[in-house]
Amino acid sequence: MEGLLLKDSTTLAPKPGLAESWTVSEDGRVYTFNLRKNARWSNGDPHNANDYVWSWWRALQPALGNLYAYMYFSIENAQEYYEGTVTDFDQVGVKALDDYTLQVTLSNPTPYFLQLLDHYSLYPVHRGTVEKFGTADERGTRWTYEGNNVGNGAFQLVDWKINRRITLERNPYYWNSDQVQLNKIIFYPTENVVSEERMFRAGQLHRTGSIPADKIPVYLEANDSSLHIAPYLGTYFYRINTRVPHLQDKTVRRALAMTIDRETISKSILKAGQIPAYAMTPPGTMGYYPESDLRFDPEAARKLLADAGYPNGEGFPTTEILYNTSEGHRKIAVAIQQMWKKYLNIDIKLLNQEWKVYLDSESAGNYQISRAGWIGDYVDPNSFLDMFLCNGGNNRTGWCNSEYDRLISDVAPTVKSHAERMTVFGQAEQILMDELPVIPIYIYTSVNLVNKSVKNYADNILNQPAFTEMSLQPEQSNIDGAQY
């Protein structure tokens, strides 16, 4: 499947996809897309602007239970339509001006809107197929099955065996089919990273989605070029439940944040070049570098804790770190437990819970400090910062700051220039890092193994490989020794 736009495989800058060009009105609210006239669905049907209007109408039907409906909410009246306050879809800012011209009107200028178009929640779907297997707003019909599915992307689903494999083949109707090099892609689902790495070593996989942490040094030592480590748009952090009495005081939270030795965690535990984080948004997101005066400073932290009424940690209640069961999270929690004992002389208990239990505890506010991670949906500070709005579903810390809300919800969407917008985010982030309802720990890196026969492979911060650009060159293992 493909959206109106694609992203550059390295920089992720929007580039033409099914729309060959587009214009933006001066006020930044009206986007006009010129669709490719040679685009076809994988069954040969013509592909046009009405496909988008219908698909986006469908995505906003409440009965469909679309988890990503909010991705549409920058479009004028989309949220109102979804919530039922606007009932006429004609008032939503999506129009097919003619078969090959699509006009989208936003409520406010949204600089990351173009990026959203490459998110699967905004891809068009083939109306004839969806309606053949059920009504438009019916969940879980069989239109997605192998043999039924009709797509518009470079590859087409031919085989889908749950837990076994998903096979895609080149779609001959794809507008850019001549340039696509791969004939077939097979995805093997696995929950076992150790097996995955073994399969790679045995030459059964061209690319892995991960690698066990203890294998990274082995590959690094061997200076093996199949190991790809790249910055990843995600932050590992601890949520602090600000409703817990002894964690209500922001000086306490600051003392905790200042006694985590992030460099050591990154170097000795994680080992894959993770960047120590002193703010929520990964640095360099859309040219944004968060300013933060957070630093590792045990001396100052001890003073802060004393100021808060716990000199040398005395009287500080035993505090619990909650994490979802995983060896990696445990190692980090143990390290932080030791750091806080060593630098602040406070007692920390560790509690691990199975994933869904942990999710339940966290969203019910049934924790003191909890491990968390966040991967950006799109490359923009907003994707990290709107999480901590007072009523944000992912906030979960009980923290609420009206100035922060004003900056993110009211000011940032309406400012004129990119630089101004980034300044607003900077101000909001400073509030966040001053109050610290969350303690950022590190910025993720993506770690993949890629076989040397894969050419034109590019790393990017969303860790999304561009299959349309890759090619395979026959094994050269005899020459450079690709086997282990």
Added chain:
Amino acid sequence: MLRFAFYRLLQAIPVLLIVISLTFLLVHSAPGGPFSADKAVPPEVIKALEAQYNLDQPLWQQYVSYLGDIVQGDFGPSFKYPGRNVSELIAAGLPATAELAFYAMLVALVIGVSAGVAAAMRPNTAQDYIPMSAAMIGICMPSFLLGPLLVLIFGIHLEWLPVSGWGDMPGDKILPAITLGTGYAAYIARLSRGGMLEVLSQDYIRTARAKGLSEPLVIAKHALRGGLIPVVAFLGPAFAGLLGGSFVVETIFQIPGLGRFYVQAAFNRDYTMILGTTVFFATLIIVFNLLSDMLAIWLNPKLRQQARGES
């Protein structure tokens, strides 16, 4: 014999009912629901989803309608895989699991019986101690250790066999079958040794030897049938155990079998899938126990007479 089977099947009904009720209660009381995710799900979406799967009804009502569906053989839709039925998923996962269990059983029987018989022929000699010590190690060796060990040796070091997959490459079924079968082979070796030792001390064996039959003939014609009764009795539970206990091996070798579905269903809180697979496994265990009991009766003349006397 038929009446025996009939009564046993009748007894299975309350057993299954208890299994269903307990599982139903347990899955619904487990914290975290099928739709909880790390990204907050809007309440209206949760509502739409719960309405679709009848989760908005009171629990007892869900229970009653589930029982009604199950009587009609309908396990309901899966929560995790929209549009797929639990029956469909079980049907998708069963062939791989059954095939794996079958090969593992072959491995277990061939290795187990020959080691056990060999040991019983010369008790308390090296021919006894060596296979029996190996069997002890085999029983103690968990599959999550043996599997990766075999992979390391035969898959990566020697490059003889694929390290994972199922039916994708020639030979990829060998290592999983050995990994799963070894523990059972060890158990069968000990059972057949014990059974054989007991039989070999019987008078009719002495008679056979006195007739001047060679030792291999004595074993094959007279001793095996009686000596292997403990093994036969173990086959039913073993096969059910192989089917239900293969999830570790399935995970190590990426086998798209039922065990993996089962574990994933538990993690996903896929209520209908957990219930469906549990009921399915419970039924399998009941049926295989019944079959192996019937086989044991057929093999043992004394029991055969008893069963006949009853009917």
